[in-house]
Amino acid sequence: MPFLLPRVIKIVINPTLKALGTAELTELRTQIINEIQNRINADNNLQNQITLVSGSLVTEIQDRINTDNNLQNQITLVSGSLTTEIQNRTNVDNNLQNQITLVSGSLTTEIQNRISEDNNLQNQITLVSGSLVTEIQDRINTDNNL
Structure with missing residues (x-):
């Protein structure tokens, strides 16, 4: 405290100002005590702040951690749901494909059976037609003979 040294020297050199110097020292002492108390109060206030x-930061960080954990849980849940949904759709697709294959096989068999039956029917028609031609010719011949 370099600014105090000249005052102290004045008080010591000039004894007539002793009373005034003591008052100044008392006032200075009071100011220093007040300043110290103000600094202590300010430090305590700052520490409280x-x-x-x-x-608040700890609470905010914990809230953000909790929010992140909740989001991660939701992502996991949605991911699991999507995986299940994809598996279900795959199963449905496989079932549909199997049914299409079965129906396709049944249709192919039915078509082959119908073609076969149509061929049999055509053969029978040809056979009956031939028999009719023969019958007609036989009757014509019989009629001519009579």
Whole structure:
């Protein structure tokens, strides 16, 4: 405190100002004590604010961690649901494909059976037609003979 040294020297050198110097020293002492108390109060206030902000930050960080965990849980849940849905759709697709294959096989068999039956029917028609031609010719011949 270099600014105090000249005052102290004045008080010591000039004894007539002793009373005034003592009053100044008392006032200076009071100011220093007040300043120290003000600094202590300001430090305590600052510490309280730091503690409050620190608590708020801890709460905010924990809230964000909880939010992130909730989002991760939701992502996991949705991912599981999507996996299940994809598997279900794959199963449905496979079932449809199997049914299409079965129906296609049945249709192919039915078509082959109908073609076969049509061929049999055509053969029978040809046979009956031939028999009719023969019958007609036989009757014509019989009629001519009579």
